Amino acid sequence: MRPARLAAMTLGLAAGLAAPSAPARAQEGGVGVTSYWVRNHVAREVPPLGYARRDLLDGTMLGVAGRFSYGRLSLVAEYGSGKLGGMTYAGSAGSVRTERAVRDTELGARVRLFGWLALGYEAHARHLALSVSDTAAGAATWRLSGPSATLLATLGRPDLQAEVGYTHFVSRRTAGSAAITGALRTVAQVTWSSPRGPIQVSLAYHFERLDHGSEGEDFQGGRVSVSYLFGGLHR
Amino acid sequence: MSRCAFHSIAALAVVLAVVLAALARPAAAQEPAPTPAARVQVRIPTDTTIPWSDGRLPIAVRGTRGALITVTILASDAGARPLLSQTLPAGVSATVWWNARETENPLAPSGRYLLRVVVVDEAGGTTTALERVLLVSRAPADTIAESPPLDTSAFLPERAIVRMGDPLPMLSGIVTGVAAAFLPELLSRPNLRPAAGGNGWRLGVAGVAIAAGIFGFVTSEGPQPLAENITTNRALRDQDARDRALLRDANARAREAAPVRIRAEERAP
Numbered sequence: 001m002r003p004a005r006l007a008a009m010t011l012g013l014a015a016g017l018a019a020p021s022a023p024a025r026a027q028e029g030g031v032g033v034t035s036y037w038v039r040n041h042v043a044r045e046v047p048p049l050g051y052a053r054r055d056l057l058d059g060t061m062l063g064v065a066g067r068f069s070y071g072r073l074s075l076v077a078e079y080g081s082g083k084l085g086g087m088t089y090a091g092s093a094g095s096v097r098t099e100r101a102v103r104d105t106e107l108g109a110r111v112r113l114f115g116w117l118a119l120g121y122e123a124h125a126r127h128l129a130l131s132v133s134d135t136a137a138g139a140a141t142w143r144l145s146g147p148s149a150t151l152l153a154t155l156g157r158p159d160l161q162a163e164v165g166y167t168h169f170v171s172r173r174t175a176g177s178a179a180i181t182g183a184l185r186t187v188a189q190v191t192w193s194s195p196r197g198p199i200q201v202s203l204a205y206h207f208e209r210l211d212h213g214s215e216g217e218d219f220q221g222g223r224v225s226v227s228y229l230f231g232g233l234h235r
Numbered sequence: 236m237s238r239c240a241f242h243s244i245a246a247l248a249v250v251l252a253v254v255l256a257a258l259a260r261p262a263a264a265q266e267p268a269p270t271p272a273a274r275v276q277v278r279i280p281t282d283t284t285i286p287w288s289d290g291r292l293p294i295a296v297r298g299t300r301g302a303l304i305t306v307t308i309l310a311s312d313a314g315a316r317p318l319l320s321q322t323l324p325a326g327v328s329a330t331v332w333w334n335a336r337e338t339e340n341p342l343a344p345s346g347r348y349l350l351r352v353v354v355v356d357e358a359g360g361t362t363t364a365l366e367r368v369l370l371v372s373r374a375p376a377d378t379i380a381e382s383p384p385l386d387t388s389a390f391l392p393e394r395a396i397v398r399m400g401d402p403l404p405m406l407s408g409i410v411t412g413v414a415a416a417f418l419p420e421l422l423s424r425p426n427l428r429p430a431a432g433g434n435g436w437r438l439g440v441a442g443v444a445i446a447a448g449i450f451g452f453v454t455s456e457g458p459q460p461l462a463e464n465i466t467t468n469r470a471l472r473d474q475d476a477r478d479r480a481l482l483r484d485a486n487a488r489a490r491e492a493a494p495v496r497i498r499a500e501e502r503a504p
Contacts (some may be wrong), residue, residue: 037436079349153411156404156451161273162401162444164418184422188415190408190444205440207419218425222436 028069030200032227036061038206040084040100042217057100058080059084065225072113074120078106101129110150122167124185128177142175142210144169150187161191182211198229274299275364284374291332292369295457296323296352303355306331311347318348334496335371345372347437350499367499376493378486385475391464399457408448412441424475442479 040057063080085099098189103126112119123145150165169183189204207220285292289433298304308319321331352365416437420428 043426122334139303151410152277153407154404154451155408155447156399157453160404160447160451162407162447163409164414184413186418186422187412188440190411190440190447192447203440204445205415205419205437209320209422209424211424216427218423218427220419220437221417222440234324 016138019120022110027231028229029231030067030227032065033202033224034061034063034065034080034225036063036080036082036206036223038082038084038102038219038221040217040219042088043089043215044089045215055086055088055109057086057088058102059102061102061104063089065180065227067227070171072111074112074118076106076108076110078104080104083160085230097130097135098228099134101131103127108148120148120150122146122148124169125166141175142177142180143173144171144180146170146183154164154192159195161193163187163189163191165189177226178212178215178226181209181213182209184209193229195197200227200229201225202227243376262450275302275351275352279350279367279499280497281500282496282498284494285335286494287373287492289334290495293334293335294331294350295328296331297328298323298326302326302357302374304364305353305355307351307353309331309349309351311349311368315349323485335497347371349502354401361450366502368502370498370500372494372496373496374496376486379482381479381482381486381493390468390471392461393468394458394460396456397459401455401457402452404451404455405448408445408451411444411448415444416441434468 011081037060038058040059042057045057059082061080061082063078065076065078067077068075081101081103083101085097085101087095088098089095094122105125106122108120110118112118125144126142127139128141129139145166146169148165148167149178150163154160154163156164165185165187167185167187167202169180169185172180172183174180176181185206185208187204187206189202191200191202193200202223202225205220205223208220210216211219239492276297279292285290294306296306298305302325304323306318306319306321308322310316310318318336319331323329323331348369349362350365350369350372354362354364356362381406419437
């Protein structure tokens with residue numbers, strides 16, 4: 001099935017299921033900043049060693065995020081950038097300093113079907129500029145998109161919420177790098193909304209897996225977001 | 236012409252003149268003396284208030300001998316509907332009573348009405364003897380003002396915030412923590428799994444999620460209905476509704492029974 005068709009079917013199904021029980025018009029928006037302490041773990045194929053070579057890059061990405069909710073529908077947009085670096089194996093040259101400048105752009109739509117379940121579709125673009133020992137070594141762009149499912153829960157208090165999400169990227173396009181044969185992402189998140197003001201703080205753990213055929217890599221780490229909310233008629 | 240013939244013609248002319256003069260005399264001179272014009276005396280109160288239930292406006296009429304008297308009251312709307320029409324025989328003194336109600340409408344509407352007394356003489360001639368405008372209005376009813384709605388302070392609280400002790404928040408926190416801790420391990424590539432320990436944030440987020448769940452479990456509060464207070468409040472509302480209904484009925488009866496004021500004015504020319 002083509003990714004676009006699958007996406008349309010997912011959103012259509014979600015909207016259809018949500019429409020009969022849509023609540024009164026309730027709007028909420030928020031803008032905030034995010035900080036993502038990320039570790040990029042790469043498995044490289046090194047012929048003499050098989051898959052034994054694993055590179056590890058660490059870094060911090062900073063970004064901004066915006067969110068708008070209308071009834072059960074939520075729209076999310078995020079942008080972040082940062083630089084990951086670390087010592088990697090370079091064959092006879094020994095280890096070299098490798099850096100990846102990363103820029104992430106994210107768009108997502110989500111429909112809350114029930115109090116505990118939301119379905120949506122996410123589009124994710126990542127641009128990576130590689131440098132080895134301070135020398136540019138090419139750039140790559142990934143464009144991924146796919147349906148998502150999120151479990152939602154209130155942790156006993158209206159100001160504490162938790163969610164666990166899974167996104168399967170069915171559309172994977174690359175430029176400047178090997179094709180991505182499989183991609184997924186999971187997020188476990190706890191959110192605290194201040195009862196005294198329009199401030200919201202989220203702590204999440206992101207994990208992304210990207211397969212490039214026999215090679216692969218993952219990005220994972222903790223993400224802290226601080227948002228300023230406006231509207232909030234249903235809070 | 237002879238002298239005798241001339242005298243004969245003159246005598247004939249005199250006779251003819253006498254006959255013509257006799258024929259030309261007015262007939263009135265032969266009729267009886269004219270009767271005095273028919274007259275009527277009408278007395279009505281100029282400003283009076285009558286009870287609504289059985290009140291009536293008296294219209295006292297005294298006519299001269301030989302005249303019929305017709306008393307009519309007309310509504311002053313476009314149709315000039317007659318509400319009362321009563322003819323009295325000649326030469327009587329009588330009182331016509333009007334209950335200030337329309338025949339079609341049991342409620343007397345406030346408004347303007349026209350009282351007309353017409354005299355019919357023996358020769359069949361009619362004369363309007365009197366016209367008055369009757370201004371009918373309902374006097375203000377003696378009603379009781381309705382009290383404002385019950386204040387919220389009059390009611391007992393129907394819910395109490397109590398500690399819930401719901402295990403679901405703790406379970407949700409544990410599920411979130413487990414997902415943060417183990418999903419990356421489960422979903423990572425086999426050749427990366429030995430080193431998929433993350434960067435320390437994984438266990439940190441898992442710990443926060445579980446701690447938040449426990450905190451929610453310990454501190455969660457929710458509303459619990461208080462049946463006794465709900466029953467008391469419902470009885471209070473019902474009693475208030477009954478009192479208001481009784482008051483509204485009493486006011487409606489008072490408004491309905493308000494007396495009718497009738498003022499008689501000269502009709503504007």
